[in-house]
Amino acid sequence: MSGYNFAYLDEQTKRMIRRAILKAVAIPGHQVPFGAREMPLPYGWGTGGIQVTAAILGQDDVLKVIDQGADDTTNAVSIRRFFARTAGVATTTRTTKATVIQTRHRIPETPLRADQILVYQVPLPEPLAKLEPSRAETRQMHALAEYGLMHVKLYEDIARFGHIAISYDYPVMVNGRYLMSPSPIPAFDTPKMHRMPALQLFGAGREKRIYAVPPFTSVRPLDFDDHPFRLIRAPHPCALCGARDSYLDEVLTDDRGGRMFVCSDTDYCASRRDIAEAAGEAA
Amino acid sequence: MAYVAVKGGERAIDAAHDWLARERRGDPAIPALGIRQVEEQLGRAVDRVMAEGSCHDTGLAALAIKQAQGDLIEAAFLLRAYRTTLPRFASSLPVETAAMVIRRRISAIYKDLPGGQVLGPTYDYTHRLLDFSLAAERLDETEMRPPARPTDTGRRAMPRVMDLLDREGLMGAEQPGDAAPADLTREPLSFPAGRDVRLQALARGDEGFLLALGYSTQRGYGNTHPFVGEIRVGAVAVEIVPPELGFAIEIGRIDLTECEMVNQFGGSKTEPAQFTRGYGLCFGHAERKAMGMALVDRSMRASEFGEDVTAPAQDIEFVLSHSDNIEATGFVEHLKLPHYVDFQSELETIRRMRRTAGEDAAPEGEAP
Numbered sequence: 001m002s003g004y005n006f007a008y009l010d011e012q013t014k015r016m017i018r019r020a021i022l023k024a025v026a027i028p029g030h031q032v033p034f035g036a037r038e039m040p041l042p043y044g045w046g047t048g049g050i051q052v053t054a055a056i057l058g059q060d061d062v063l064k065v066i067d068q069g070a071d072d073t074t075n076a077v078s079i080r081r082f083f084a085r086t087a088g089v090a091t092t093t094r095t096t097k098a099t100v101i102q103t104r105h106r107i108p109e110t111p112l113r114a115d116q117i118l119v120y121q122v123p124l125p126e127p128l129a130k131l132e133p134s135r136a137e138t139r140q141m142h143a144l145a146e147y148g149l150m151h152v153k154l155y156e157d158i159a160r161f162g163h164i165a166i167s168y169d170y171p172v173m174v175n176g177r178y179l180m181s182p183s184p185i186p187a188f189d190t191p192k193m194h195r196m197p198a199l200q201l202f203g204a205g206r207e208k209r210i211y212a213v214p215p216f217t218s219v220r221p222l223d224f225d226d227h228p229f230r231l232i233r234a235p236h237p238c239a240l241c242g243a244r245d246s247y248l249d250e251v252l253t254d255d256r257g258g259r260m261f262v263c264s265d266t267d268y269c270a271s272r273r274d275i276a277e278a279a280g281e282a283a
Numbered sequence: 284m285a286y287v288a289v290k291g292g293e294r295a296i297d298a299a300h301d302w303l304a305r306e307r308r309g310d311p312a313i314p315a316l317g318i319r320q321v322e323e324q325l326g327r328a329v330d331r332v333m334a335e336g337s338c339h340d341t342g343l344a345a346l347a348i349k350q351a352q353g354d355l356i357e358a359a360f361l362l363r364a365y366r367t368t369l370p371r372f373a374s375s376l377p378v379e380t381a382a383m384v385i386r387r388r389i390s391a392i393y394k395d396l397p398g399g400q401v402l403g404p405t406y407d408y409t410h411r412l413l414d415f416s417l418a419a420e421r422l423d424e425t426e427m428r429p430p431a432r433p434t435d436t437g438r439r440a441m442p443r444v445m446d447l448l449d450r451e452g453l454m455g456a457e458q459p460g461d462a463a464p465a466d467l468t469r470e471p472l473s474f475p476a477g478r479d480v481r482l483q484a485l486a487r488g489d490e491g492f493l494l495a496l497g498y499s500t501q502r503g504y505g506n507t508h509p510f511v512g513e514i515r516v517g518a519v520a521v522e523i524v525p526p527e528l529g530f531a532i533e534i535g536r537i538d539l540t541e542c543e544m545v546n547q548f549g550g551s552k553t554e555p556a557q558f559t560r561g562y563g564l565c566f567g568h569a570e571r572k573a574m575g576m577a578l579v580d581r582s583m584r585a586s587e588f589g590e591d592v593t594a595p596a597q598d599i600e601f602v603l604s605h606s607d608n609i610e611a612t613g614f615v616e617h618l619k620l621p622h623y624v625d626f627q628s629e630l631e632t633i634r635r636m637r638r639t640a641g642e643d644a645a646p647e648g649e650a651p
Contacts, residue, residue, distance in 0.1 A: 004368070010368070010370075033471040033473060034471060035468075035469045035470050035471055036471065037367045037468075038360075038363040038364050038366070038367040038609065039364065039367075040364040042360065042609075042612070042613035042616065042617070043609065043610045043612075043613030043614055043617075044613040044614035044615075044616065044617030044620075045613060045617050045620065047613075067620070067621060068621045068622075068623055068624045069624060072292045072293075073292060073621055074292045074295065074296055075620050075621075076292070077292040077293050077296060078296060081293075104620075105622070105624045105625060106624055123614070123617070134474075134600055135474060135600065135604075136474040136475065136600060161636050161639065162639050163635070163639075165632055165636065167625070167628035167629050167631065167632040168624070168625040168628050168629070169625075184622075184625050185624075186624055186625065186627070186628040187628060188628065206610045206613060206614055208471035208472070209471075232628050232631045232632060232635075233631070234627065234630075234631055247624070247627075248627070249623055249624070249627055250623075250627050250630060264623075264624055264627075
């Protein structure tokens with residue numbers, strides 16, 4: 001696009017963001033403040049992820065953007081178009097073909113490789129925010145690794161409900177040191193972060209924070225020995241591809257209680273159906 | 284009904300943009316609004332967009348207002364997103380508001396003072412009656428009238444009221460700082476935030492937010508006993524020192540509204556009783572905003588003067604984290620984006636909780 005630099009941001013700003021990313025990689029799970037810029041998309045709509053992607057994107061990269069696991073949700077379309085327009089990079093919907101994947105609220109079902117980078121859009125990077133609103137306070141709690149408050153919250157859940165009642169944005173310990181928000185991914189996705197071969201970067205534009213999980217780093221959901229972390233998933237197979245291992249969206253089909261469950265990861269679902277179709281034809 | 288995978292987001296977006304463009308234009312039989320018309324006749328809207336968009340350019344602000352169908356927060360967002368791409372070629376010297384070319388200047392604490400009271404163009408004493416003559420699509424009466432403005436007002440010497448109080452030693456001394464002021468458009472906000480950062484955040488802050496917070500201090504949530512020491516509105520020169528010249532040159536003029544509130548301070552063991560200052564400054568003619576800002580600025584100085592921090596307006600982190608309407612509107616409105624993944628896991632969790640509750644409630648011996 002004429003009048004703008006490659007991937008929208010000027011090189012000075014990109015350098016500033018890359019420095020923040022490097023620091024974040026060096027201290028896994030630690031939130032690094034950065035001078036987030038106003039983007040032509042609204043705060044809360046992925047400006048942090050967009051800035052991180054803009055800073056790491058090269059001309060040969062292949063970009064995939066998902067929202068709720070799907071490539072065709074309107075905001076994913078809008079962000080993908082933004083980079084197609086400002087950087088002219090190739091885009092894809094195939095998880096395996098992408099070098100950079102920007103995501104909101106999901107981790108793809110297909111395991112990621114070491115030559116891929118996963119960029120998360122983060123609304124509230126502070127995992128302690130719901131327990132302590134002051135960022136001056138939470139910063140100190142992180143510095144002292146003082147996470148008792150969160151353990152108490154989990155304990156109270158168990159005392160009240162018999163189990164931990166956090167279903168998304170499940171707090172995790174990174175590298176055994178920092179408590180981190182995995183962004184509002186479902187708790188179902190949390191285990192995929194553990195020792196993932198791909199670099200995981202997190203951008204929070206409005207809150208002006210970047211953090212990272214380097215490849216093959218330990219990411220453990222907080223839990224107790226007698227109340228271990230449990231996956232939450234609708235107990236059904238996908239109605240389209242039959243998968244029993246994928247995260248499902250619940251879709252209402254009528255106003256009389258009719259519903260069906262389908263893969264939230266559209267690429268995973270389509271690939272499985274393609275394979276099944278090919279096998280059917282071959283048979 | 285069969286399930287149809289949601290496709291065609293791309294086509295939907297294009298169609299929505301197209302619809303929006305037609306709606307923005309309105310009835311094509313009505314002449315399109317000119318940018319110059321907005322600039323000249325909707326000046327207060329232009330001023331608000333410049334202040335909250337933190338970019339002084341009446342033409343661009345007017346364009347943003349037209350493009351946003353008069354949605355001023357949307358317009359400020361357009362201006363912000365544009366300003367962030369502009370290169371910075373210099374930092375200006377501090378502007379001298381004592382040398383302002385005055386259009387309006389009032390003080391509520393002195394009946395008369397050097398330079399006098401200048402009422403200027405104000406709605407303050409208008410009767411709020413709809414003027415149906417403006418609805419008639421012919422030349423306004425006002426267009427015929429000769430200008431009412433006395434020609435010498437702007438040139439008269441008008442020392443700042445605060446400086447007069449200062450001379451008597453009644454005004455708490457401000458800490459002069461040599462360091463370059465912080466810039467939260469380049470460096471992220473961190474706490475505790477200095478007064479320079481606070482004032483910058485308030486100057487870009489939402490008018491409604493500052494109005495409400497300032498109002499809350501008057502109603503007892505952190506009272507500061509304020510008086511309007513002075514409000515002045517007018518044009519000031521902006522100067523820079525280009526490194527190749529080594530001396531200051533004027534690069535233009537901007538319109539500003541400045542408000543200085545005088546607030547009580549009872550004194551302490553070490554300091555005598557004196558007045559303290561709340562400061563408001565913003566682009567254009569925006570007295571409501573400047574006054575709200577001055578009230579909130581003084582409230583946030585509570586701990587500086589050894590006052591208890593109990594009210595929202597005194598809580599620096601609370602005020603600064605929520606004053607920016609571009610951030611606020613983005614995050615509030617992002618709730619429109621799909622959240623069905625998270626909602627689905629909430630559904631599963633709540634179903635499980637209800638099952639467990641049902642088991643607990645079931646009488647002993649019965650199958651759950």
